Amino acid sequence: MTQGERRTPARRTVLGAAGATVLGASTALAAGTGTAQAADADLAEDRTPGRGHGYRSLPVPTVIGHRGSAGYRPEHTLGSYRHALDIGAHVVEQDLVPTRDGHLVCRHENDITGTTDVADHPEFASRKTTKTVDGVALTGWFTEDFTLAELKTLRAKERIPGTRQENTLYDGRWTVPTFEEVLEWAEEEGRRRGREIWLHVETKHPSYFRSLGLGLEERLAKLLRRYGRHRANSPVFLQSFEPSSIQRLKKLVDAPGVVLLSGPSSRPWDFVEAGDPRTVADLVTPEGLAWIASYAQGIGPTLDLVIPKDASGRLGTPTTLVRDAHAEGLILHPYTHRNENTFLPADFRKGTDPTAYGDAFGALKRYLETGIDGIFSDNPDTARLAAADLTARD
Numbered sequence: 001m002t003q004g005e006r007r008t009p010a011r012r013t014v015l016g017a018a019g020a021t022v023l024g025a026s027t028a029l030a031a032g033t034g035t036a037q038a039a040d041a042d043l044a045e046d047r048t049p050g051r052g053h054g055y056r057s058l059p060v061p062t063v064i065g066h067r068g069s070a071g072y073r074p075e076h077t078l079g080s081y082r083h084a085l086d087i088g089a090h091v092v093e094q095d096l097v098p099t100r101d102g103h104l105v106c107r108h109e110n111d112i113t114g115t116t117d118v119a120d121h122p123e124f125a126s127r128k129t130t131k132t133v134d135g136v137a138l139t140g141w142f143t144e145d146f147t148l149a150e151l152k153t154l155r156a157k158e159r160i161p162g163t164r165q166e167n168t169l170y171d172g173r174w175t176v177p178t179f180e181e182v183l184e185w186a187e188e189e190g191r192r193r194g195r196e197i198w199l200h201v202e203t204k205h206p207s208y209f210r211s212l213g214l215g216l217e218e219r220l221a222k223l224l225r226r227y228g229r230h231r232a233n234s235p236v237f238l239q240s241f242e243p244s245s246i247q248r249l250k251k252l253v254d255a256p257g258v259v260l261l262s263g264p265s266s267r268p269w270d271f272v273e274a275g276d277p278r279t280v281a282d283l284v285t286p287e288g289l290a291w292i293a294s295y296a297q298g299i300g301p302t303l304d305l306v307i308p309k310d311a312s313g314r315l316g317t318p319t320t321l322v323r324d325a326h327a328e329g330l331i332l333h334p335y336t337h338r339n340e341n342t343f344l345p346a347d348f349r350k351g352t353d354p355t356a357y358g359d360a361f362g363a364l365k366r367y368l369e370t371g372i373d374g375i376f377s378d379n380p381d382t383a384r385l386a387a388a389d390l391t392a393r394d
Helices: 009-031 035-045 078-086 122-127 165-170 179-193 206-211 216-226 243-250 269-274 286-293 321-327 360-368 380-393
Strands: 062-065 091-098 104-106 129-133 136-140 198-203 236-240 257-261 298-301 374-377
Touching: 062 078, 062 380, 078 091, 078 179, 091 179, 091 216, 104 179, 104 216, 179 198, 179 216, 198 216, 206 216, 206 243, 206 269, 216 243, 236 243, 243 257, 243 269, 286 321, 360 374, 360 380, 374 380
Parallel strands: 062 091, 062 374, 091 198, 198 236, 236 257, 257 298
Antiparallel strands: 091 104, 129 136
16 A cells, blocks of 8 residues: 555554455445345444444444435435435435424535425425525525425425436425434434444534524424433434634534545635635644644545646545544545546546446445545445455455
8 A cells, every 4th residue: 555545553453343244235236136235234243243333333434425415316315315325325424404494404515406396386486586695696496495394395306317317206205304314314214124224413503503592402302311322322414614613513422523625725614714814725734633623533635645636637636634643633524426427536537428327336446545534435336346445454
């Protein structure tokens, strides 16, 4: 391994123990049979006595179902979440935004124009408006303008139908879930599958919502406590692009926090509002990572912070981010892997159709070999097989 691929002895022990179990489930994935049962058996085995508890007990690399299984089902629906588990995701992601009456619901954005059929509801035509969210003007319909009862009259649909035309088959099949419904679903799925169901929960635009009197962190902490997911060893990660949201959550619950990091020149919105001049480039320095490690357990960087692309869009040389973050005891869960050409680095695209699948395994191999602890994927089955390829060599 190169310098950027090194792992600590303890980290490799976890990786080695996970390798055989990941490979077993991935064999089932490849065969197309026993997928859910094999994946569930693997994760149950990974929590045998003596293995430890909490996020350090997860298989490495950890496959995180991005918005569920967004490559196959409309994102942030119970159907997408369930399918993610069925095809091998170790952890399933939720993004949280509030309704007008203070309920937390699962949407990637509070703008629900593209992910629900709200435009087809004449009774809500007057709710269409223009708002500025984190400095960006948006026109559409927003969750904070709907009560939960009103929101539940809408149906979820595919966000990018031009790219994922097959996903439109499921348009209208599911409603927008509340986070409490997801917690109840996770308990039920855990009993059915015989293992804990891990969640990766993001607070979206927390400063914006706090300014509206709809603070996310207190509502989230209350639900986590109600369902026993507030402890340091609870099967949940709490993530946000705003470091202050993770700092606020740290005072409310003990669940592990993850700071999400966008492009190097970007600034977290809470930094913008506070006049903090630091950029993401400052946060990925050893000093910045030490600051993050003082209140969080991990980072979720964009994949470009792990391996930058050159001017042609091809993958370049890995940065030292993996090594530097591990030196501070931080785990890394980068985002986002997708199978389609349009989302892959230029050197892993196949043909000229941007919606066709490219060499997703080749790209995943490059990313996983850097020593990242996990990856967000719209296609958890693909990521799971790539993880098996890596662990089989180790």
